[in-house]
Amino acid sequence: MNRTVIVTGIPGSGKTTVCSRVEKLAKSAGFEVNVINYGTVMMRLLQEHGRGMERDEMRKDNLDTQRKLQKEVAAIVAEKMARLSGLTIVDTHMSIKTPGGYLPGLPAHNLSVLKPDMLVLVEAEPREISRRRMKDASRKRDVAVEKSVTEELMFSRFMAGASAVLAGAPVKIVVNAEGKQEEAAREIFEALEVA
Secondary structure: OOEEEEEEOOOOOOHHHHHHHHHHHHHHOOOOEEEEEHHHHHHHHHHHOOOOOOHHHHHHOOHHHHHHHHHHHHHHHHHHHHOOOOEEEEEEOOEEEEOOEEEEOOOHHHHHHHOOOEEEEEEOOHHHHHHHHHHOOOOOOOOOOHHHHHHHHHHHHHHHHHHHHHHOOOEEEEEOOOOOHHHHHHHHHHHHHHO
């Protein structure tokens, strides 16, 4: 299976947990799997540029700086993907809520470089996402009321639709309900097998 799937979701949706479960499923089925976390590559690049900051502060940076960083990261990820075989899972966000508005997580240039076979949008109920964010002491997330989370989910869907058109790739929406990460991962893995 030589496929590239971009798994996205708003903070608190559980996309990274689901990505790790998809990786385990694919490996147990005998596939070679590579997971690339876009945010991790961004943080590494920021450090190389001498701009260390907290992960949750990136989205508050200057929009032009964020766009340039996205483009640099896409080139790094695409270069890495060119050397890989099997299933590549790219863990990122479909949209980024910035002080200046919603920024596409996957602008047209990035999609043309990454060439995904499938886009996945991991979601959960707004109340659940809000609760997960409040419980996560490892991050400096903004307070997320359900109304705000609902808006973020809506914008992610808008961006997913636009990304699908630009990439010519299907969008799979997967619900990651509390305690159901395995089911969400299996749904993604089964969709990959037929894509």
